Amino acid sequence: MADNRPIGVFDSGIGGLTVLREIWDKCPNESTVYFGDNSRAPYGTKSRSTVIKYSLQNMRFLESKNVKMIVIACNTASAYAYDELKAKSRVPVIEVVTPGADAACRATKSGKIGIIATGATVSTGVYSKAIYARAKELGMEDIDITSRACPLFVSLAEEGWWNTEVTRLVAREYLKPIKDAGVDTLVMACTHYPLLTEVISEVMGDGVTLVNTGKATAKVVKEALKGMEGSGDSVKEFYTSDEPEMFESVASPFLGRGLPSGTKHYSTDRFEA
Ligand code: DGL
Secondary structure, three states: OOOOOOEEEEEOOOOOHHHHHHHHHHOOOOOEEEEEOHHHOOOOOOOHHHHHHHHHHHHHHHHHOOOOEEEEOOHHHHHHHHHHHHHHOOOOEEOOHHHHHHHHHHHOOOOEEEEEEOHHHHHHOHHHHHHHHHHHHOOOOOOEEEEEEOOHHHHHHHHOOOOOHHHHHHHHHHHHHHHHOOOOEEEEOOOOHHHHHHHHHHHHOOOOEEEEHHHHHHHHHHHHOOOOOOOOOOOEEEEEOOOHHHHHHHHHHHHOOOOOOOOEEOOHHHOOO
């Protein structure tokens, strides 16, 4: 029998929409409830305890919407809070790090992999750990990882400066050590970075595969839905902890299609963490 409960997806704000769009593409029969914690964003500059607290509150809100699965569509929240959420959730929880690590291992030929992310995600080292663990499972040796925090990419993506000279300059600066390391695969381990794909790809040059963790995560979501698939007539709901109009005015390019509409306001800070 079909399970038409929605999938709950949350992020610190709009970035998770780059993951949501991939879930929509891979799982067109599914209803979704998206929560963007815009009033408390960004998460990438916050402490571990704060991100865990916010993530637990967001999860409780989504559970109150009777979701069948929760997707942490934020690399920082996945890096800091996945273990906590998995232990406390009433439904399966999917994060973005393991799928990204798997995709990177499958893409690399030389074993030289780059990771770009927020300062918080890089500082946890979870991507490196996940890549080493996956490489071991796949029997790969000689993995060499170079990581770099690229915090300005978040603002550039939100500003809509996806393919401008400023972004190119910033990218050249940030990506220099990764380029110098000779990577053949680069994980875009932040929800905002897929919007800068053109510039990142141009700076890294041909022959470097960019891994979009949202795409990799959507495949895992589809797999995890086996036995509880929805049957269509899907409903897409949006909530934000800030002004719905602000959310909708910046959301469209992240979602990659028409504007979301009917976004409602909700503050998850009323939930116990
Ligand atoms: N969504 C965050 C991530 O993927 C980026 C934005 C933020 O720092 O909140 O890490």
